[in-house]
Amino acid sequence: MGQPNPNNRRNFIKSSGAALISATFLKEVSGTSLIPSLQEIKTLSDKDETLFWKALRLQFPLQKDSTYLNNGTMGPSPYPVIEAVKKGMMDGDQFGAYGGWESTQKKIADFVGASDDEIALTHNVTDGINIACWGIPLKKGDEVILTTHEHVGNAFPWLNRRKLDGIVIKTFEPASTAAETLNRINSLISKKTRAIAVPHIPCTQGQILPAKEICKLAHEKGIFSIIDGAHGPGMIHLDLHDMGCDTYASCTHKWLLGPKGTGFLYVRKEFRETLQTYFVGAGSDNAKWNMALNPPEMGTYADSSHRYYGGTQSLGLYKGVDAAIDFFNTIGPDKIYNRIFELGSYAQEKLLAMGDKIELITPTEYISRAGVNGFRLKGTDAAKVYQYCADKKFRIRVVHENGLNSLRLSTHIYNSKEELDAFFEVLGKYGS
Ligand SMILES: Cc1ncc(COP(=O)(O)O)c(C=O)c1O
DSSP: OOOOOHHHHHHHHHHHHTTTOOOOHHHHHHBBBBOOOOHHHHHHTTTTTHHHHHHTTTTTTOOSSSSSTTTTTTTOOOOOHHHHHHHHHHHHHHHHHOOTTTTTHHHHHHHHHGGGGGGGESSHHHHHHHHHHHHHOOOTOOEEEETTTTOOHHHHHHHHHHHHHHHHEEEEEOOOHHHHHHHHHHOOOTTTTTEOOOBSTTTOOOOOHHHHHHHHHHTTTTEEEEETTOOBTBOOOHHHHHOOOOOEEEEEETTTTOOOOOOEEEOOOOGTTTTTTOOOOTTTOOOBTTTTOOOOOOOOOOOGGGGOOOOOOOHHHHHHHHHHHHHHHOOOOHHHHHHHHHHHHHHHHHTTTGGEEEOOOSSGGGOOSSEEEEETTTTTHHHHHHHHHHHHTTEEEEEOOGGOEEEEEOOTTOOOOHHHHHHHHHHTTTTO
């Protein structure tokens, strides 16, 4: 399918009679460059859900001959996001527009239940985790609690800090219930524990950890709560003030379907004076520095989380983040979260229906899951099953991390139950 352009939009309106989207019409336009607008698609919402999701799929430039079931690695952006990135870049390249990305802080803050002065723009989750990991005051022998299910982005910064500063890392395996996970964390806490640095939703099996309870426990014991939030925004409702974490590092290029290479770090306002600032430049100061004085004057850090980042950002990319949040708000975030949960549940039912052939590693507990399912096909090598699926044009993810030898399915609103049916038919034939 081509990119949407104004001519195609006019053609669409002519041929559809404006917003009279029907199943037959969708079949016809699918594979052409006629794309109904989001507003037109929205008219189907609550009238014909099946058609609504089918029409919405046309907003994504995904291929027709392969099925993408790997949103956990990268969330494809819909056309309005791609268009906004282009326009933001053109504004710079055509008219010399510079700056303007700070307004995205407020947009992100509103979306995740924070204040705009608590959001620092970053380029990915890893940036935010490094800022948080290096910014908390730790000395040799201080203990930090992580899971055995870390992504390299939350493992390596802490392992590096252990190497360079001599901190001690303790780990636990996430349990099949939120209550037991909390118990496991509690039992690792000692007098030397200074931080709990866990993923909200580990990449391995997409289990939702009880973040609010973890942060409460940390707070009661005077321990920092440093959350890896790679998979939170866009998959489930977020209210960071309610969660009570000290920091939350995330990106927009997964579940929020934003441009790749855009992220943010939330730093709780009251935590700002504790979290040291190492990476500074334009925007992270209060504009009082002056090298011509003797001695040179520094001024102070910015009175916001802007103190954690400085320098030029990409206006186009952050305009794309704005558009991604607009996309969510136009459809309605809850409608999206419900659909993600519905597809995740459907995939889980299908896995469970495979009986003894499968080992499901994502909890079935309602509060501990959403759009991701991790599993093993018993007695097989996950890398080989992954390749088999890839050859059949189904893109999933192999989980090589931490010796897990498992597979991961992650589904978003552009997926359908029909795609999952087709995937499970293929998976069921593995080895036959
Ligand atoms: C749980 C988790 N943490 C951290 C990261 C790193 O994210 P980024 O590549 O945006 O730095 C990922 C990426 O998949 C992840 O799944």
